[in-house]
Amino acid sequence: MTHDHDLELRPTPVQTEAALNPPPGRTGGDLVVETLAGLGATTVFGLPGQHALGMFDALRRSDLRYVGLRVENNAGFAADAYGRVTGEAAPLLLSTGPGALTSLAALQEARAASAPVLAIASQVPTSGLGGGRHGYLHELPDQAASFRGVVKSVHTVRAQSQIPSAIAEAWKSALTAPHGPVWVEIPQDVLSAVTALPVVTAADATPEDLPPRPELTAVAADLLSRAQRPAILAGGGVVRADASGKLKQLAECLQAPVVTTFGGKGAFPWNHPLSLQSWLEDRHTTDFLEDADVLLVVGSGLGELSSNYHTFRPRGRVIQIEADLGKLEANHPALGIHADARLALQALLETVSPREDASAPERVRELLSRVGERLAAQELTLEQGLLSSIRAALPADAPSFWDMTILSYWAWSAFDPGRPNTMHSAQGAGGLGYAFPAALGAAVADPTRPVLAVSGDGGALYSVAELATARQHDMNVTWLIVDDGGYGILREYMTDAFGETTATELTRPDFVALAESFGVPAVRTTPETLEQALTKALASPGPAVVVLPALLRMFAPTHR
Incomplete structure (x- = not known):
């Protein structure tokens, strides 16, 4: 008996000939790029x-675009x-040992942020695997263990x-x-050896739904429908799942106020x-979330930053979609x-009963007013003005990438991202x-939009070599460097904790x-001229590079 799928697997005469x-x-490198x-x-x-040259030589025979940093x-x-912006897996080709290990911090960020990166690295020749017998350059006893x-x-x-099955998997x-x-x-030898295997033409790797x-x-929908004071905490999972529209529908259906985490900027x-908004480092927001009788947490693990440094103590029921x-x-x-956040929000939309709550917008306005009053008492008009200038200059659909610097810490709470999946x-x-190398990746993903990167002078020195990459590929990236002569946020932390600083001045x-x-x-x-x-x-x-000499202060958070 012949099944239909058996016929689908049967090669055509043209495929057989090829x-x-x-x-x-x-070579094996061609199997990778194919x-x-x-x-x-x-x-x-x-x-x-050295060990990865077989892969890179094969790029010459392919239609893949290579962007070398x-x-x-x-x-x-x-x-x-690139993976965050497109939602596609971004191939990252690396060499062995030091080259591979130098990527570890980036891969840690990708894991923490759920960014799809496909790292493909070379290894020493097969005969040298297992640890130190041949003393190959770049050799590690167990390279995979490091990752x-x-x-x-x-x-x-x-x-x-x-090769094809491993990459597809x-x-x-x-x-x-x-x-x-x-x-x-x-x-290395697998990549560089000539191959008699046919050209890869039918790779299939459909992701599994969750x-x-x-x-x-059903239980979650019942709890939310009967809640008196529902609230929603939306994390990065909403953005990654492209579920912002469904989140908005659900919030409006339930009349539930929404807080977005720092990783979920733009989700609402x-x-x-x-x-x-995103005022997570504010006790007023923490109190509001604690007071909810039903709190829906979507796409967040309620980690350190999302829980106001683990001071959050919910009193009502928590529903967590993760x-x-x-x-x-x-x-x-x-x-x-x-x-998956998108599938779960869709299921809730199909099963919740709409709520009427005319007081919800007023409670939102009251909370934001309290946050504004607290900030106003700290006289932080410089920092707030800089964010306003950036927002005014940045086109609504243009993505921005922020390094670990004081202005970024401000932006997590205070910056309007404009649209989903635009602030990272x-x-x-x-x-x-x-910030800067990430912005380059976004510019590659969509060269039609300008991209903004924001760094401090300390973080900028980590990636200043990529100015050569930006120039080589004429990438549409503007890099704002806030120059305060040191590691500004660490300067504040050390001053608060010890009364003086060490190793922060540059x-x-x-x-x-x-x-x-x-x-x-x-x-x-x-x-005054930043905008x-x-x-x-x-x-x-x-x-382009814009340098802003400025000494910024962080707003005083309230954790207790």
Whole structure:
């Protein structure tokens, strides 16, 4: 008996002829790039290295676009942003040992932020695997072990026939909720040896859906429908699942005020009558969430930042929708629903009963007024004015990327992202140097929109080499560097904790002259002229640097 799917698997005469007569000169590296192209990749990031040359040589024979950065960690940040912006798996090609290990901090951020990055690294020749027998350059006793605790999954290849399946399996893992970085490693000899295997033409790696269990959404819908004071805390999972529209529908149906986490910026419209914005480091917001009789947490693990440094103590019922099983009820007891945010919100929309609550918008206005009064008492008009200038200069649909610097800490709470999936920062893992290389990745993903990167002078020195990348590819990225002569946020932390600072002050370059030495136009500005300088830079094609000498202060948070 012949089944329909048996016929689908049967090659056509043309496919058979092509398979039996592959083009000459192909190697294992060609199997890598053919598989990536077959899976839908169009762009790869990375840096070449001795053991990885077979992969990079194969790029020459492919239609994949290669974007090379100057430091592996920065290449990882660029791939991370590409994955966040497009929702696609971003290939990251790396060499062995030092080259691979230099990407670890970027992969940690991708894991924390659920960004789909497909890292493919070389290995020493097969004969040297297992630890130190041959003393190969870049050799590690167990390279994969260095990544196993950082990435979502590890996939090893030891023969050319394994390459397509290993990459396809990794691709599927990266794009199955929760998204995340994955690791594939292939020995040098496997990559460089000539192959007789046919051209890869039928790679398939459809991500698995993660639907909610219907009995759990039925209970959640009942709780929300009967709630007197429902509230919603929306995290990055809403943005990653492209579920912002469904969140808005549900909030309006329930008349439930919404707070977005720092990772969930843009998940809910900033100026909506039900928007409590992102003032998580404020006791008024914490009190409001604690007072909810039913709190729906969507796409957040309620970690340190999202729980106001673990001071949040809910008094009502908590419903937590989370795709990462390890984060489900990890910090607070809840009705835990292991599901993709989009599918779970859709299930709730189909089962909740609408609520009437004319007081909800007034309670939102009252809370935001209290937050504003607290800030006004601290005389922080400079910092608030800078964010207003940036918002005015940045087109509504233009993405922005923020490093770990005081202005970014402000932006987490106070910046209106404009639209979903347009504001990104390194707050997942908290490493320095994210903003500029990430902005380059976003510019590659969509060259039609300008991109803004915001760094302090300390973080800028982590990624200043990528000015060469920006110039080489004429990327539409404007880099705002707030120069305060040191690690500003650490300066504040140490002063508060110890009364004085150590290791926070920096000798830094003339950033304007440095940028111009790369052929990148640069300007020094002031708080009063920042909006004008950014507007001009963002409207001009290609890269630009805007330097703002300023000493900023962080608002005093309230945790207790």
